[in-house]
Amino acid sequence: MSESQTIAVLEWGTSKVKVVIAELVDGKNLNVISKSSVDTLMAVKKGDIIDVPKTYGKTRDAISSAESKGSVKIKTVSLAISGTHIKVFKNLGSATISSPDGLVRPEDVERAKEDAKRKILESGRTYIQKISCGFYLDGKFCISPVGKPASKIDAEYLMIHGEDSRILEMSNIIRSAGLEFDDIILSGIASAIAVTSPRQKTDGVLVADIGAGSTDYACIKNGKVVLAGIVPVGGNHVTNDIALGLRLSAKTAESVKISCGKLNLREDEKNKVYWAIGDKQIGDKKILADSVNKIVRSRVIELLEILREEVVELLSEDGIQEVVLTGGAANTEGICDLARDIFSRPCSKGKFPAELPQHLRLQSWATPIGVLEHIRMREQKKSTHKSGLLGTIKNMFF
Numbered sequence: 001m002s003e004s005q006t007i008a009v010l011e012w013g014t015s016k017v018k019v020v021i022a023e024l025v026d027g028k029n030l031n032v033i034s035k036s037s038v039d040t041l042m043a044v045k046k047g048d049i050i051d052v053p054k055t056y057g058k059t060r061d062a063i064s065s066a067e068s069k070g071s072v073k074i075k076t077v078s079l080a081i082s083g084t085h086i087k088v089f090k091n092l093g094s095a096t097i098s099s100p101d102g103l104v105r106p107e108d109v110e111r112a113k114e115d116a117k118r119k120i121l122e123s124g125r126t127y128i129q130k131i132s133c134g135f136y137l138d139g140k141f142c143i144s145p146v147g148k149p150a151s152k153i154d155a156e157y158l159m160i161h162g163e164d165s166r167i168l169e170m171s172n173i174i175r176s177a178g179l180e181f182d183d184i185i186l187s188g189i190a191s192a193i194a195v196t197s198p199r200q201k202t203d204g205v206l207v208a209d210i211g212a213g214s215t216d217y218a219c220i221k222n223g224k225v226v227l228a229g230i231v232p233v234g235g236n237h238v239t240n241d242i243a244l245g246l247r248l249s250a251k252t253a254e255s256v257k258i259s260c261g262k263l264n265l266r267e268d269e270k271n272k273v274y275w276a277i278g279d280k281q282i283g284d285k286k287i288l289a290d291s292v293n294k295i296v297r298s299r300v301i302e303l304l305e306i307l308r309e310e311v312v313e314l315l316s317e318d319g320i321q322e323v324v325l326t327g328g329a330a331n332t333e334g335i336c337d338l339a340r341d342i343f344s345r346p347c348s349k350g351k352f353p354a355e356l357p358q359h360l361r362l363q364s365w366a367t368p369i370g371v372l373e374h375i376r377m378r379e380q381k382k383s384t385h386k387s388g389l390l391g392t393i394k395n396m397f398f
């Protein structure tokens with residue numbers, strides 16, 4: 001008989017609180033039951049919660065709506081996390097190989113891993129995730145070290161940490177909503193999980209989720225997350241630039257951005273005139289396509305150049321081979337062409353697995369979808385552990 005478990009995912013995005021509820025059947029197949037989103041209305045900025053009571057209210061609304069749409073009650077929730085307080089660093093742990101034959105034993109690997117993970121943070125900070133990036137045998141990169149000859153093994157970890165008080169705040173919101181935390185994952189890593197194929201993960205890929213307040217990114221190479229982070233710039237900055245530059249309200253600037261903020265403007269389109277509001281009444285005004293293009297272009301170039309700096313160590317020939325964009329702002333027309341020029345790599349928008357329902361195959365939902373997939377992989381790993389088949393699953397990150 002098949003067993004099913006209900007899982008729920010939450011993203012506190014700068015523009016929307018998003019919730020997805022799914023059923024995990026036999027620990028391996030996901031059926032999405034419902035989704036819901038509620039406008040954040042300034043309660044979250046650049047991924048940081050700035051108004052706790054409002055965020056609590058929005059969270060409750062989004063969860064209740066998803067529960068009633070799916071006729072289901074949830075008890076736990078997993079969270080995609082972002083925010084300016086989050087920091088990431090890499091850490092190496094070492095162990096000498098002491099076996100007489102000089103071959104690496106599983107115990108050596110464990111000692112190197114423990115050494116890498118034990119680094120203590122300054123007070124007021126807590127680890128969110130510790131992710132294995134792979135190993136070095138006598139300085140040479142290696143994915144599966146057991147049984148290989150070496151005198152020393154280094155384990156490399158990506159250490160992700162955040163401010164205690166902020167994490168406590170999040171935990172309190174979840175608990176006040178009558179729920180328990182299940183899991184927590186960095187938003188950029190979640191988006192990367194949602195849209196990359198096994199080949200991309202092996203060859204090397206940068207996934208950048210350009211949301212409203214921030215750009216969450218992750219680089220994956222040899223099947224491992226090797227770099228991740230947050231750039232505190234997103235689509236809202238483009239909207240604000242349009243509002244300031246063309247003297248429009250934030251609401252009008254947002255709709256101008258969506259309707260005519262394309263980056264790949266042709267020469268013959270430059271002099272095209274739009275009406276900002278569209279009713280041609282008092283208060284409406286004419287705007288030139290070229291003016292919008294110049295504003296959007298300069299902000300998006302700035303964002304992509306900051307991102308390039310963040311991942312520069314992986315832009316060598318054996319680093320990342322392509323760029324994938326997700327998040328609502330990935331819908332900006334022509335953004336992939338611009339990213340291709342800036343990163344000198346092919347660039348495309350995120351492609352979702354064919355099994356995912358059509359209504360969820362949206363760039364702005366990549367993060368919660370990635371959290372679902374992360375939980376599916378975690379549960380599959382657990383059940384494989386139980387049946388003693390560890391090592392046969394592909395695409396495992398953690």
Ligand SMILES: Nc1ncnc2c1ncn2[C@@H]1O[C@H](COP(=O)(O)OP(=O)(O)OP(=O)(O)O)[C@@H](O)[C@H]1O
Nearest residue numbers: 013014015016211212213214235236328329331364
């Ligand atoms: N067609 C489009 N063209 C340009 N920008 C768009 C388009 N559609 C949505 N956006 C932008 O995408 C952003 C919202 O994306 P998303 O839902 O991924 O953000 P979020 O998850 O709420 O925020 P964050 O992850 O930054 O906290 C907004 O800035 C919105 O203007």
Ligand SMILES: [Mg+2]
Nearest residue numbers: 013014211367
């Ligand atoms: Mg987001």
